[in-house]
Structures are given as C-alpha cells and as structure tokens.
Amino acid sequence: MSVVDAAASVFCREGYAGANIDLIAAEAGVSRQTVYNHHGDKENLFVAVVRDLTERCNAGIFATIATFPDQPTDLEADLIAFAVRMNRNCICNRDGRFLRKLIQAEGERYPELFAEWRGQGPGRTWSALAARFARLAFAGHLSIGDPDVAARQFLALVNAELQITFMLGGVPTEEEVLRSAANGVRTFLGAFAKKKLPAGKQAALAHA
Amino acid sequence: MSVVDAAASVFCREGYAGANIDLIAAEAGVSRQTVYNHHGDKENLFVAVVRDLTERCNAGIFATIATFPDQPTDLEADLIAFAVRMNRNCICNRDGRFLRKLIQAEGERYPELFAEWRGQGPGRTWSALAARFARLAFAGHLSIGDPDVAARQFLALVNAELQITFMLGGVPTEEEVLRSAANGVRTFLGAFAKKKLPAGKQAALAHA
DNA sequence: ACAAATTTAGACAGGCTTGTCCAATTCGTC
DNA sequence: GACGAATTGGACAAGCCTGTCTAAATTTGT
Structure with missing residues (x-):
C-alpha cells in the first residue's frame, strides 16, 4: 500500500x-x-491525501455518469442499474467513503482545499448529471421542471435508505444498495415520469 | 456556557x-x-456530551413530529411548513449539527454509545414519522406503499439541496431551507399524492 | 458570621508526537 | 561488481496534553 x-x-x-x-x-x-x-510534514501529507481522493472520486463519478441510460429500453430498470453503479463505484467504495469523512471532519479547517473539491466535484458532476436528465426529458421520457433540482433529488432518493449506514461509517450490503435504489427510482419516476395511465385506469377516467 | x-x-x-x-x-x-x-476524564466528558446532545435532539424531533399536519387544509403548504420546522428546529440547529458531526467523526470509536443513539433516535423517530404519513394515507390524502420508505424519502427530499452545506459544517440560510423544502415536497407529492388530474388534462385524456 | 464545600491557579510528572539528524544498509542502474 | 540514490532504524530535542496534587481563594448554606 x-x-x-x-x-x-x-x-x-x-x-x-x-x-x-x-x-x-x-x-x-x-x-x-x-x-x-x-x-x-503532516499537513502536507493530509493535503496530498485529499487531492488524491478528490481526483480519483471525480474520475469515478464521471466514468459512471458516462454510463447514464440516454436511450433507455426499460427506464425504471435502467435508472436502478445506474443508481446501483453510482453507489457501488463512487459513493460506497473506499475513496468515496474516505473523502466524505475527511470533508465532514476537517472541512472547516481547510476552507480553500475543500472549496476546490466543491467546485470540481459536486459543482461539475451535478450539472453533468442534470444535463443527462434534461436530455431524457427532451427525448420525452421524463417530465422535469428544473433538471438541477431533479438530479439532486435523484441522488438523495436513491441514497435515502443508506444515510444511517453512511453516518456511522459502515458499508451497506449489495442488497441494501439495490433496495434503496429501487425504492428511490420508483418514487423518482412517480414524480417525474410522463404519466401514461394503465389501460384500466385510463378507461375508468374516460368514463368518469 | x-x-x-x-x-x-x-x-x-x-x-x-x-x-x-x-x-x-x-x-x-x-x-x-x-x-x-x-x-x-476526557472520555467520560465526551460520553456525557453525546448523551446530552442525543437527548435534546430527540426531544426536539418528537416535539416537531407532534406538529405534523394530520388534518391538512393545504397539503403542500402544510408539508412544506412542517419540513421547514424540522430543518430549523432539529437538523440545522446547534444540537443537530453537533450531534451529526460527532456521530460521523467518532461513531466507529464508540459503537455502543452510538448504537444507543441509533435505537432511540432514527429508530423511533422514523417510525413515528412513518405513522403520521400512514395516517395521511389512510385519510385519503396520500397514496403510499410503504410508510417507512415514504418517511425516509420525505426527509431525504426536503434536505436534498442542503447536503453540501451540511457536509462542510455550514448553516443553510432560511431561504435555502425553504427552497429545498418546497422543491422536496413538490416532488414528494408528485410521487405520493392521490392523482386528481386538472380538468383540462382529464378532458384531454377522456377524448384521447 | 462562620464553617463546609467548591473552585481556582499553578506546578508537576509522565507519556506521546512531531520533525530532525545520522550512520548503516539496501536498492537500482550501469 | 560498483557507484549513487534512496531507505532504514534509532536516537534525539522540543513541545504539547492529560491527569494529579496542593494550598489559597471563593462561594454556599445556615
């Protein structure tokens, strides 16, 4: 090592x-x-650690965003798989967990260092993800007001069930990740999917 | 002090x-x-600090859950106001910020201490909140599959835009809290509200 | 006002950590 | 194999922090 x-x-x-x-x-x-x-010295080493983690995490996040389902065949399944990839490769892996913890613990002590992370990490990755959602909406798969809001909410939803595990520094199991992603995506689509009512309901409405 | x-x-x-x-x-x-x-000694003092914060935070959370809109007049506005109260009084205030940071930073070092927090805090508060959502669903205001999932997703959504500020230990402005809550509640209701299509759309569907 | 309890300032030992120095050893390369 | 560069182990000073002790000062209760 x-x-x-x-x-x-x-x-x-x-x-x-x-x-x-x-x-x-x-x-x-x-x-x-x-x-x-x-x-x-120690401080120098710490800065090197954070820079290294930031760089690797950003690379991982962009590589994962590149696998976003732009032409989904099954939108729900594709988004769940994407969310799982995101979690596994960027958020739950060693680099992601470490970087998150260092930011939380020492963020206030090194404002300029973590401002740099903030600009290059969340700043760029979120808008990259928002662009993908905007494209999905443009192609008629989703009905989105503000893509930036939708992107942040997507990430919040697919991680909703993992918060406590993250807080205590644990690593969620593959099954927890999958369940959280599935629940999150279902809710996300409940809010943002183009509504196509199933035949039965549509008929009921038509006769109402 | x-x-x-x-x-x-x-x-x-x-x-x-x-x-x-x-x-x-x-x-x-x-x-x-x-x-x-x-x-x-120092360790004793630390334990006292965490116990004190846990107790005060839990009291605040339960007091706030008691203000949940069980008989909403305007569901969206009432849920937004509730989310803002939750954020202001439990999550963004001094005790909430401190407790969160201590859990994240030292959670692994004191497993039994934070297991206690986990059982009395999130364990009970989340199911209390879930019960309130279940009642709203029972009263016909929402359409919810699993109330526990809905409760966790509600909290995740109304905090979605505050994550970065929390990470760096900052305090979001009143306006940020309000905007995050409003966006979160809108998406939440998009997914869980009983669908009453506006007259125009309903007509369009009927003629489709 | 007085006695008991608490608080204070300061000194102190013991331990741990950082960062430096140096001589001996190992490694990579020619 | 030989030479230069890097690595090693260990000693070392300086500083900081915890936790204890003590004698004086202050507060509290009566």
Whole structure:
C-alpha cells in the first residue's frame, strides 16, 4: 500500500489530530523517515491525501455518469442499474467513503482545499448529471421542471435508505444498495415520469 | 456556557483527539480542575456530551413530529411548513449539527454509545414519522406503499439541496431551507399524492 | 458570621508526537 | 561488481496534553 493510501486510511480512522505518522508509516510498510522525505510534514501529507481522493472520486463519478441510460429500453430498470453503479463505484467504495469523512471532519479547517473539491466535484458532476436528465426529458421520457433540482433529488432518493449506514461509517450490503435504489427510482419516476395511465385506469377516467 | 456545552463545541471543532481540556475549560469559563472534578476524564466528558446532545435532539424531533399536519387544509403548504420546522428546529440547529458531526467523526470509536443513539433516535423517530404519513394515507390524502420508505424519502427530499452545506459544517440560510423544502415536497407529492388530474388534462385524456 | 464545600491557579510528572539528524544498509542502474 | 540514490532504524530535542496534587481563594448554606 502506498504512503498516501495508508495515510488516507489512518486520517479517516483517527481524525487529523489523532493520526500518528508512525502508524501511517507502519501501515504503508515504510519507515517514518520515508514519509517525511516524500511529503514534508503532516499537513502536507493530509493535503496530498485529499487531492488524491478528490481526483480519483471525480474520475469515478464521471466514468459512471458516462454510463447514464440516454436511450433507455426499460427506464425504471435502467435508472436502478445506474443508481446501483453510482453507489457501488463512487459513493460506497473506499475513496468515496474516505473523502466524505475527511470533508465532514476537517472541512472547516481547510476552507480553500475543500472549496476546490466543491467546485470540481459536486459543482461539475451535478450539472453533468442534470444535463443527462434534461436530455431524457427532451427525448420525452421524463417530465422535469428544473433538471438541477431533479438530479439532486435523484441522488438523495436513491441514497435515502443508506444515510444511517453512511453516518456511522459502515458499508451497506449489495442488497441494501439495490433496495434503496429501487425504492428511490420508483418514487423518482412517480414524480417525474410522463404519466401514461394503465389501460384500466385510463378507461375508468374516460368514463368518469 | 456550561462545561458540557463548551465541550460539545470544542469536540466538534477540533475532533476528539484534537480537543484540549484547557480550551474547553476556558470556553466554559471555569478552571481545568473543575472540568476534571465534574466529569472525571476526557472520555467520560465526551460520553456525557453525546448523551446530552442525543437527548435534546430527540426531544426536539418528537416535539416537531407532534406538529405534523394530520388534518391538512393545504397539503403542500402544510408539508412544506412542517419540513421547514424540522430543518430549523432539529437538523440545522446547534444540537443537530453537533450531534451529526460527532456521530460521523467518532461513531466507529464508540459503537455502543452510538448504537444507543441509533435505537432511540432514527429508530423511533422514523417510525413515528412513518405513522403520521400512514395516517395521511389512510385519510385519503396520500397514496403510499410503504410508510417507512415514504418517511425516509420525505426527509431525504426536503434536505436534498442542503447536503453540501451540511457536509462542510455550514448553516443553510432560511431561504435555502425553504427552497429545498418546497422543491422536496413538490416532488414528494408528485410521487405520493392521490392523482386528481386538472380538468383540462382529464378532458384531454377522456377524448384521447 | 462562620464553617463546609467548591473552585481556582499553578506546578508537576509522565507519556506521546512531531520533525530532525545520522550512520548503516539496501536498492537500482550501469 | 560498483557507484549513487534512496531507505532504514534509532536516537534525539522540543513541545504539547492529560491527569494529579496542593494550598489559597471563593462561594454556599445556615
């Protein structure tokens, strides 16, 4: 394991103040001196960790957004699969969990560092996702007012059932991820799908 | 400010390891020795802080759930107002922000302490909220499959736009809270409201 | 006003951590 | 195999923090 990876792990587990360079070195399988040779001091190492995580997470998020179902065959199934990919590859994986925890724990201590993350991460990824939803709406698959709002709500919904697990730093099971995504997408489509009433109901309405 | 309140503030700002008893004592306006007299040691003090926050937060959440609109006159407006109350009094206030941060930062270090929180907090509050939604559905105002899922999704939706602010420890403005709640409730009702199509659309369907 | 209880300031030991220095060793490359 | 670069282990100073102790000051109850 590289020094930065080990440092990420220890910073997350112990917090910045509680992280101990000897432990990081041991976990990385190098001597303490090597850590100092490579990264100067603790703060420097921390910044390197956050930059590394931010970069990898963003890459993962964009790669996943690239798999967005632009021409869905089964919209519900395709969106659920997309949501599961998003969760598995970006939010529940090692980098995602670590970055989230570091932002929450140390965000106030390094305003400029996390402002950078905010601009390059959520800022760009959310509008990229919003663009995909806008395209789905334009193609007639959805009925969306504000695509940015819809994108944020999509993410909120498919993660709704995982919040507590995330809070306590746990990793949801594959089944939990799937259930949360399925429930979230169903509600999302309930709100944003073009309404095509099933034949029975449509007939009932016609005769009302 | 009481010792426990000052400790909550410092633990949140600096993390458990970074928190310093001298600073807590100074912020509380007492001597260091008094802190030790009252709470024994640092870990004890931390536990007292979390218990205190948990208790106050739970009281606030239940008090707010008691204001749930059981007999809504304007369902959308009433749910928005409820969501705003929930955010203002339970999630964005001092206790809510602090407790959330402590759980995220130190949850793994004190499993039994936060398991207790989990059982008394989210466990009971979510089912209490679910019961209110179930009653609304029973009274014919909503069309809900699983009330527990609906309750979690309601909370996720009305907070969807505040996630980033929460992550960085900020306090959303009143206007942001209102907008997030309004957007969230609109989507929630889009998915769960009993569908009464407006006259024009209903007519169009009837002639289709 | 007085006695008991509490609080305070400060000193203090012990432990831990950061960051530096250095000599010895290992590694990569030619 | 030989040479330069990187790595290692360990010693080290300096600083910080926890938790204890003590004697003086202050508050509280009566």
